[in-house]
Amino acid sequence: MxxxxxxxxxxxxxxxxxxxxxxxxxxxxxxxxxxxxxxxxxxxxxxxxxINKLPLDKIERQEGNIRIGALALNGAVAEDKLVLEKLPLLAQALNAGASAQLRNMATVGGNMLQRTRCPYFYDTAMPCNKREPGTGCGALEGFNRMHAIFGFSDKCIAVHPSDMSVALAALDATVLISGPKGDRRIPFAELHRLPGDQPHIDTTLGAGELITAVEVPDNAFSRHVHYLKVRERASYAFALVSVAAALQLDGSTIKDARLAMGGVAHKPWRLTDAEKALVGKPATDETFRQAAEVAMRGAKAFKHNAYKLKLGPNSIVQALKNAAAA
Missing domain, CATH: 3.30.43.10 (Uridine Diphospho-n-acetylenolpyruvylglucosamine Reductase, domain 2)
Structure with a gap:
């Protein structure tokens, strides 16, 4: 070092x-x-x-939102009574995200901004456009079992590692930012970038900007939710595929839905078309399979991650079934 x-x-x-x-x-x-x-x-x-001494760790309700400070610890958020009552999907994602030791050190802001776990990014002897622009992407023709099936480019096929961010994407969160030019707010979906020709730029944050909080609007997703994380071992591991699923049910009819995936793209992958395919339909296996088919449109695999083309829709169906039964 x-x-x-x-x-x-x-x-x-x-x-x-x-x-x-x-x-x-x-x-x-x-x-x-x-x-x-x-x-x-x-x-x-x-x-x-x-920045640990900054007063940015509160979890509180404000004007139709739950506001979570950027320095709130992942473990504290996952155990907070307000979060457990109003945002159980977020609590589930946080608890799936890491070991207890890491949750008690990691912050909400840091979780959003963590870098990819692509092994080519971590190995300084290998080419990686994210680590060193212009050197190439070792994963393209290398061992790409953990890599993207959506939103990639010929410059980078890495995936975003955060479980928490998948839940926040599904819940229509807003990120609060302060910087040299003042304060601003952006939808969570606009925080992370797809790789394009500049995979070394992970987010839309400007120079000198600091995430101060994230706000999640009040919603009807406090009961029928499930965060499904498929990984190679039950202990601390990053997702092969994950799904954040939330349903608002009127009897057996889906009144509203939220879906997002992790482990499949350079950013949390929101499935808005699949959400629309669910609304107004009965909460049945057939409805869930149809939504999963919609969700997987445009997916493309590489040599070692073709299993995600089957694991992805199966995980969506299972997450929706678990959410409906919750």
């Missing part, structure tokens, strides 16, 4: 100004991803700005 400077910020404005002054600086909170990348030589910031 290279040497670096360390400073601690006590106010959001001071943190933003410190980052804006130094393009080689990085914010650090829990550090569960950044320090790992620094140890492996994937990232080498010259300065770390510790």
């Amino acid at each position: 290279n040497q670096f400077q360390y400073v601690r910020a006590s106010k959001p404005k001071a943190a933003i100004e410190a980052l804006a002054r130094d393009p080689n600086a990085q914010f650090i909170a829990g550090g569960t991803n950044l320090l790992d990348l620094m140890k492996r030589g994937v990232m080498a910031p010259q300065k770390l700005i510790d």
Whole structure:
């Protein structure tokens, strides 16, 4: 690990100004991803700005939203009574996302911004356009079992690793951001980018910007929800495919629906067409299979991940069945 400077910020404005002054600086909170990348030589910031003292860890209800501070710990959010009552899908996704030790260190903001776990990104001896633009994508012709089936480009086929972000995408969350030019709000779906020709740029955050909170609007998805994570082992592992499913039922009829997938794209993959295919239909296996077929339109596999073309729709059907029975 290279040497670096360390400073601690006590106010959001001071943190933003410190980052804006130094393009080689990085914010650090829990550090569960950044320090790992620094140890492996994937990232080498010259300065770390510790933001743990910023007052950004509250979980509260505000004007038709549940607002979760960016420095709230994943474990605290998953166990919060308000979240468990109103946003059980988010709690399920967080509990599926990591070990208890990591949940008690990782922050909500950091979880959103974690980098891909693609092995070619982590191996500095291999080509990776995300780590070093212009060197190529080793996964394209390499071992790509964990990689994308949606939204990829010829420059990058990596997937986003966050379980929490899949649930937030499904729940129409909004991200609150502060920066040198002031405050702004963006829909969660607009935070993460598809790779295109610039896979090294993961998000739409501007220079010096800091995520301060995420807001989830009030909704009717407090009962019939399920987060399904398919992984190679039951212990701490990243998703091969995951599905966030939420249903609002009127008797046996689907009144409203939310669906998103993880492990399949460079960003959380919202399935809006499949949601529309569910609304007004009976909550039956046949309805769920039809929605899964809609969801998988446009999916394309590579040499080692063709199993996702079958695992994906099967996971959607199972998640919907579990949600309906919840």
